[in-house]
Amino acid sequence: MASAVPSTTGGCGYLILCIGEGQHFADVDFTGELERLYREVLPCVLLHKDEHIAYNQVLHTGATDELFRDALPDDLLERSRRAAAEAGDRSKHPVLRQRVQRLRALYWNAYTGDPVLQRIAVNVLDDVLARLP
Numbered sequence: 341m342a343s344a345v346p347s348t349t350g351g352c353g354y355l356i357l358c359i360g361e362g363q364h365f366a367d368v369d370f371t372g373e374l375e376r377l378y379r380e381v382l383p384c385v386l387l388h389k390d391e392h393i394a395y396n397q398v399l400h401t402g403a404t405d406e407l408f409r410d411a412l413p414d415d416l417l418e419r420s421r422r423a424a425a426e427a428g429d430r431s432k433h434p435v436l437r438q439r440v441q442r443l444r445a446l447y448w449n450a451y452t453g454d455p456v457l458q459r460i461a462v463n464v465l466d467d468v469l470a471r472l473p
Contacts, residue, residue, distance in 0.1 A: 353389050356386060356387075357385050357387045361400075364446075365378070366416040366419040366420045367443075368436070368439055370436070395450060423436070427471075444462060
């Protein structure tokens, strides 16, 4: 849980990695509860600093964002509210499902070589799909 642990571990070479990044999850937060989910639900793991940096180099780039986003709004909470509103419109469900599938592929590929992180990411996004009304 993101807020239950420190962002670093006091210089010992390990960092906390959120398996589902808030910047990505905001676009598929169909419940509109991003703040609570980020604070209490989205899983985190302790990784060596070098691994954390390597994952972030893949997951935090404009090119990565373009792989799955329809648009690039500035505010995560606004995107979360928009995703929740879109989820209420059944005609938008095919597009929303495609968005989740692109994120699923992004995380699957980013965590290549680490089947545990791959499985966690897939489980998080499968849960997202299950919450689509």
